[in-house]
Amino acid sequence: MAGTLIVFDFDKTIIDCDSDNWVFDHLGGTKRFDELLLTLPWNTSMDKIMGEFHEQGISIEKVKEILNTAPLSLHIISAIKSAYALGCELRIVSDANLFFIETILKHHGLLDYFSEINTNPSYVDNEGRLRISPCHNFTTSSHGCGLGTCPPNMCKGIVIERIKKSMLKEGKQRIIYLGDGKGDYCPSLKLSERDQMMPRRNYPVWDLICSKQHVLSAEIHGWADPEELERVLLRLINSNSTSVQLISTDATCHAAVPVTTHEPLPKVLNVTN
Ligand SMILES: [Mg+2]
Numbered sequence: 001m002a003g004t005l006i007v008f009d010f011d012k013t014i015i016d017c018d019s020d021n022w023v024f025d026h027l028g029g030t031k032r033f034d035e036l037l038l039t040l041p042w043n044t045s046m047d048k049i050m051g052e053f054h055e056q057g058i059s060i061e062k063v064k065e066i067l068n069t070a071p072l073s074l075h076i077i078s079a080i081k082s083a084y085a086l087g088c089e090l091r092i093v094s095d096a097n098l099f100f101i102e103t104i105l106k107h108h109g110l111l112d113y114f115s116e117i118n119t120n121p122s123y124v125d126n127e128g129r130l131r132i133s134p135c136h137n138f139t140t141s142s143h144g145c146g147l148g149t150c151p152p153n154m155c156k157g158i159v160i161e162r163i164k165k166s167m168l169k170e171g172k173q174r175i176i177y178l179g180d181g182k183g184d185y186c187p188s189l190k191l192s193e194r195d196q197m198m199p200r201r202n203y204p205v206w207d208l209i210c211s212k213q214h215v216l217s218a219e220i221h222g223w224a225d226p227e228e229l230e231r232v233l234l235r236l237i238n239s240n241s242t243s244v245q246l247i248s249t250d251a252t253c254h255a256a257v258p259v260t261t262h263e264p265l266p267k268v269l270n271v272t273n
């Protein structure tokens with residue numbers, strides 16, 4: 001499936017938690033983070049709290065140790081390795097940060113399976129403090145997306161538009177996009193009929209797709225947990241865009257099933273729960 005590009009969100013998609021929450025919760029910073037959020041955007045609050053942890057003597061090694069305990073299912077590891085072995089190109093588009101993502105992927109031996117990680121830049125400075133900056137510097141200008149579901153520091157839709165522009169040159173025919181969050185809605189709108197959107201059922205992106213289904217061109221294939229993610233993803237990879245698709249959806253979201261008219265065989269609606 002050399003023509004397939006798979007784009008993964010990271011938090012609550014590859015790992016089964018939010019990496020930012022995982023770190024500050026385990027370092028006793030939950031309450032402090034909520035305070036910071038009263039006056040600062042999420043991304044800036046994350047940079048600030050990492051600075052405060054550093055001042056308290058919490059080392060970057062300790063942060064790594066915590067990141068390495070973030071839950072990552074064997075089904076996800078298997079899905080990533082199988083997709084790669086089948087010739088797909090794998091990328092990440094995430095509102096976490098590069099240090100967290102690389103640390104976790106390295107720990108599970110997965111980093112080399114990904115050709116690109118689009119996220120908030122971060123690095124460990126000379127003093128051993130993690131610095132996190134926004135993917136888009138919103139203090140000088142807005143990223144310009146008016147959808148209202150993207151945070152000021154990152155519009156994943158803009159990233160997907162850039163990827164789509166370069167796809168033809170690279171001989172890629174379709175994108176399979178997997179995500180759970182509000183920020184994954186904007187990129188889902190940039191996908192075309194030949195692409196496939198895999199929203200996590202009953203998570204924010206799913207609710208948004210269900211409520212605004214008329215604007216999505218891509219096929220929608222829901223998943224609820226890592227086991228189902230693996231199953232659905234491998235089925236999509238092994239199918240091709242002109243064959244009959246089994247549209248997995250939730251009984252409460254019938255409206256999100258795209259109407260396809262080009263298929264030579266009867267459409268099958270597979271309600272999985
Ligand atoms: Mg997510």
Ligand SMILES: [Zn+2]
Binds near residue numbers: 145155156186
């Ligand atoms: Zn956007």
